[in-house]
Amino acid sequence: MGMVLITYTLMPGESSEYIFIMPAGPGVGRPACEEAGLAALFLRLKPAAVKFAASALRYWNFSFKLNCTREMSNSVGGSTSNTNSTKHLANNSNAEDVATSGSAVRIGAVRFEGVGRTSHSLLKAKAATLLSLSTKLSDADYSLADASRQSSEKLPFASVALEAHATAIALRQLTVFESVDVVLDAPAPGVVDVVFHLVEKPALFASEQLAASATSADLSVSLIALNPSGVADSAAISIARSLESSTPLLQNGPFETQIISNVEAVYSRPWNFNPEKTVQFSAAKTNAGVDLYSSFIQDSTVLAAKFKTFDHVVGASHQFAYEASWRRLVDANPNASLTIKKDAGTSFKSSISYSTAIDTRINNSILSFKSIIEAAGLGGDIGHVKFTANSEAQHFLGHGFSVSASLKHGLLWTLGFGPSRVNDRFRISVRGFKKHGVGPKDGDDAIGGDLFAIGAVNLFTPLPLLRHDIPIKGHLFANGGNLVHIEDAKTRKSAAQRLFSSFSGAVGVGISLNFDWLQGEFNYCLPVSVAGGDRANPGFQFSLGCEFV
């Protein structure tokens, strides 16, 4: 029997509601079509279904093209039966019946070809609906209880094609396949075999990330094993090193450095084969030097378990996590301040956290909101509730102009476990100031704070000689923030007042790059409001980050 290759083409932006199914290849498809009675067939889907399919498939980088009846008849050519079928369906005015149109067929078999590491249980779970309708499943148990129902159950061809298509999308969403192609074979009249051609992604690959600024360089290398157990899981080991200097890297002269090194192993897998629900376990060992700003080094060992899910009601991602971390804070500088020395030593934090992120687009605006709340005190000697929220809004004004505003704030409340520790407190960075340059200081050491707020307003403009769609823009900004330390119940009452009584702020102008693989800024900053102890940094600042896979 010949093979009928069903290809879907759906072009973004076109309003046609038809999906064109055509025979594959000259001299192969058409005879098969005629024998099986599966001539060119039009499926008219409801608009909502088309849009959903278009957006989902576009996300996974399929390219689709919608063709109308007239184009199909021109391309198929002189086959009489095809033309007759075309004309028949073009004249079909009962649009709602098209989804149920086509010959009534029985699903003979569901086959998966090209399977290497992927487990059969995963494939069965994803093709559950098709399998329940088939009479025979290769490599599976044949259920006598279903046989009597299946043997007499016939379905319109269109619904079989749609179900096969939905299964292909579900498999593609697992991100372990390079491609998922669907073939509907006709081994006998009235019988359709659904064949999935799978190409699995490589088992092992590496990714590198490099970021640099005037005073720092970060390098991260990850080795990732994809689908090692065959259930669309992944295991990764990453090593990251970050070097930060007290003076610009390209400047000659004496300098001090701090180094952050991190080794992390992460294992994640979908929950119940659903890629929108993921379970993740990780172990990390970090040696983080903050000696340039706060005269201490923190050595930490962290074990974490996370559950991530996506909520389609509001379009938000959620994460629930438990984390156990053993931290050891040592003061690297013999001249470290008393505030830092007091918090030196070991501590154990056992905490649960919930974080959510929402990104949405309304007309010409992009809105995003992220928040995380952490409660520590389930064991260990650290007890607090820590909350951080980050809101951003970007509005496109047209002609390459856009404006954005952001607000970030957070609170650390120790719940009577004594004052907070320097390695738990917030430290903020504001453009126009050195890193961690805003907030409470003890001598030269930034000791962090328990309550903070940072706001920024940005205007992005097109640049001369560059097209508006190129993500290199002029950048004007104004930003400011404040960070206060809460030592006891008395200072907690006045903390909010102190926070909003004044902000340390700066304005500036520059250029921003926002490619998918490369992001950076180059600005000239001018501090306008400075508090005692703040480390203002007027002048040029740049940062650059790129990712290689």
Added chain:
Amino acid sequence: MEHLATVRQKWGLFMEHFPLERRAAVWSPASHPEVAILFIFRREHASKSQTSQEVLSVQAQAILAFAEYPHIVQECSQPDQSPSGHLPYLLTTCGKALAGREILDEVLNTTPAFGSHLSKTDRADALAFTSLGESKLHYGLIYDLWYNPINSEKVAFPKYAFENPWPLNHILPRLKRWEQLDWMLTQRVSINKDEILADVKTALAAFSTQLDQKQYLFGDK
């Protein structure tokens, strides 16, 4: 070039206006202690005993007490607060943290006459007995407390795990044990129980004889 210099000058004059506002600091740190604070390893019973359970802390307490160096004593369970990573450490009124030999130097700088009443013979005896105590008695104590697995589990671990939550109360004492064993191997080539206990016996006999003959270990007042 002149034009460039003019521009630079004008830019400098413009920049002198910034920042537009200067405010007071958002927070002021606590001032330095009025009296020096000696941080020691915890005592057996804080209300009943005065001396620490750890040898080096007791040494420092003794030095500061005999030198009449003005100080108060506080217990500390975090050796990382010390500049040397080991307790005890002394926080002076200048806000400086001193550890190890620096504590003795600080006492001698503050009290130059400390120990001046000892004769040459007393000084020689002091040196000899101090060396005996450090090389034999201290070593024997560390051996008995940490090398012996039963002693370490029942005596040493509870002391060092006292203020740590689970699981640090299991991990940290064991790390401390490895640290002590490493130290012991830096002092002697091999750890021989009979040899160590014989040395301890000899040292104790010498101390006993000295105290038998004199009212005080060193000096007469």
